[in-house]
Amino acid sequence: NAGVTQTPKFRILKIGQSMTLQCTQDMNHNYMYWYRQDPGMGLKLIYYSVGAGITDKGEVPNGYNVSRSTTEDFPLRLELAAPSQTSVYFCASYPRRVQNSPLHFGNGTRLTVT
Amino acid sequence: GIQVEQSPPDLILQEGANSTLRCNFSDSVNNLQWFHQNPWGQLINLFYIPSGTKQNGRLSATTVATERYSLLYISSSQTTDSGVYFCAVRDKLSFGAGTTVTVRA
Numbered sequence: 001n002a003g004v005t006q007t008p009k010f011r012i013l014k015i016g017q018s019m020t021l022q023c024t025q026d027m028n029h030n031y032m033y034w035y036r037q038d039p040g041m042g043l044k045l046i047y048y049s050v051g052a053g054i055t056d057k058g059e060v061p062n063g064y065n066v067s068r069s070t071t072e073d074f075p076l077r078l079e080l081a082a083p084s085q086t087s088v089y090f091c092a093s094y095p096r097r098v099q100n101s102p103l104h105f106g107n108g109t110r111l112t113v114t
Numbered sequence: 115g116i117q118v119e120q121s122p123p124d125l126i127l128q129e130g131a132n133s134t135l136r137c138n139f140s141d142s143v144n145n146l147q148w149f150h151q152n153p154w155g156q157l158i159n160l161f162y163i164p165s166g167t168k169q170n171g172r173l174s175a176t177t178v179a180t181e182r183y184s185l186l187y188i189s190s191s192q193t194t195d196s197g198v199y200f201c202a203v204r205d206k207l208s209f210g211a212g213t214t215v216t217v218r219a
Binding site: 033035041042043044045048058059088090092094101102103104105107108 | 161208211212
């Protein structure tokens with residue numbers, strides 16, 4: 001199993017550009033999450049999904065969109081990049097139906113908007 | 115939404131020392147996890163512990179759900195324990211702000 005895979009690892013965007021952060025997991029987990037982590041801070045939930053076709057907003061959804069057309073993939077879309085979106089983005093997945101199973105994180109995408 | 119508070123915010127330890135990190139939450143939870151973020155930014159799950167006590171090597175955790183807190187114990191700390199420790203609760207997995215641990219040789 002590859003676990004949770006995020007691409008790209010690094011990206012620099014100009015203000016107003018758009019991009020999609022990719023996240024895929026091969027563990028058949030039903031729950032998936034997107035977090036952002038600003039320097040020296042904790043993780044803030046952007047969006048999450050409890051299964052294919054179902055998504056919901058977290059604490060900081062403004063400026064982002066998600067879709068969940070398959071169990072494996074949960075892409076995060078930035079439509080009009082702003083400097084405030086400079087952050088490290090983590091994707092995670094979790095098999096909610098399986099007791100005692102932990103959250104699995106990807107290695108993160110470091111995004112800079114200038 | 116649920117509030118998650120971690121204390122202390124920072125902890126400096128001499129190698130070999132023991133320590134306790136605390137996570138308070140404002141409402142009942144059916145899911146609580148502890149994570150370690152290493153200096154390279156990777157997030158590693160330590161414990162899934164909505165209640166009770168678990169141990170894994172030098173680390174152990176206790177959650178008292180009725181009193182809305184969880185504790186993470188680090189014994190005989192090593193420099194590799196340095197990093198940020200987070201707790202996260204509920205199915206939305208709301209994170210606390212973390213405790214930054216620095217272990218000095």
